Amino acid sequence: MNKPSMYEKVTYADVANMNKPSMYEKATYADVPDGVKWFFEKIKQTRRGIYLHGAVGSGKTHIAWAMAQQWIDNGERPPLFWNVSELIRSIKRDFGRHAYDRDHEEEYIMEHHGLLFLDDLGAENATDFVRDTLYLIINRRYEGKLPVIITSNLDLGELSDSVGDRIASRIAGMCDMVELEGGDRRLP
Ligand SMILES: Nc1ncnc2c1ncn2[C@@H]1O[C@H](COP(=O)(O)OP(=O)(O)OP(=O)(O)O)[C@@H](O)[C@H]1O
Numbered sequence: 001m002n003k004p005s006m007y008e009k010v011t012y013a014d015v016a017n018m019n020k021p022s023m024y025e026k027a028t029y030a031d032v033p034d035g036v037k038w039f040f041e042k043i044k045q046t047r048r049g050i051y052l053h054g055a056v057g058s059g060k061t062h063i064a065w066a067m068a069q070q071w072i073d074n075g076e077r078p079p080l081f082w083n084v085s086e087l088i089r090s091i092k093r094d095f096g097r098h099a100y101d102r103d104h105e106e107e108y109i110m111e112h113h114g115l116l117f118l119d120d121l122g123a124e125n126a127t128d129f130v131r132d133t134l135y136l137i138i139n140r141r142y143e144g145k146l147p148v149i150i151t152s153n154l155d156l157g158e159l160s161d162s163v164g165d166r167i168a169s170r171i172a173g174m175c176d177m178v179e180l181e182g183g184d185r186r187l188p
């Protein structure tokens with residue numbers, strides 16, 4: 001029996017991984033739409049995550065960082081925050097390294113029982129390796145009732161086409177869906 005549950009135990013993986021890019025330095029909780037706050041503020045009770053999807057540049061990563069900061073400001077255990085493409089890159093990089101030189105991000109993420117952010121899911125090329133890795137992470141979250149906040153350009157149907165229905169089904173089961181309206185904020 002290895003039944004994980006949120007806040008059950010503190011592990012080495014709970015060290016904050018908050019390398020907030022300077023682009024999102026000014027992201028504040030006031031920027032988070034009410035429809036997202038509604039779910040975010042209930043995460044501790046419901047243990048349900050959020051699947052935030054919308055067009056390119058609509059503000060998903062900005063909002064995710066604002067929530068990550070708010071989570072810490074609320075005194076919660078620091079979340080892990082990963083851009084999915086960066087995570088896959090880091091995991092792949094470890095394969096070619098000596099044990100003493102590895103970053104062990106996969107172990108950290110699998111051991112992390114607090115809140116997890118996965119930014120830009122579905123942007124990476126969905127090779128078998130990517131699908132297998134994402135399946136392991138999502139399934140661990142699902143089985144442990146560990147909340148995850150995901151951002152993506154894809155709606156759930158499109159995500160299913162990209163990474164497969166086993167991953168999409170678990171996300172649908174454990175996350176509330178929010179579509180972020182609006183155009184590309186990067187445009188002048
Ligand atoms: N509510 C907001 N207030 C102020 N600036 C914002 C807000 N939302 C987004 N921005 C800014 O708009 C730009 C684009 O936002 P962001 O990078 O979050 O988009 P995205 O939806 O994650 O895009 P992509 O799909 O390409 O990853 C960023 O510079 C971000 O800081």
Ligand SMILES: [Mg+2]
Nearest residue numbers: 060061062120
């Ligand atoms: Mg983004």
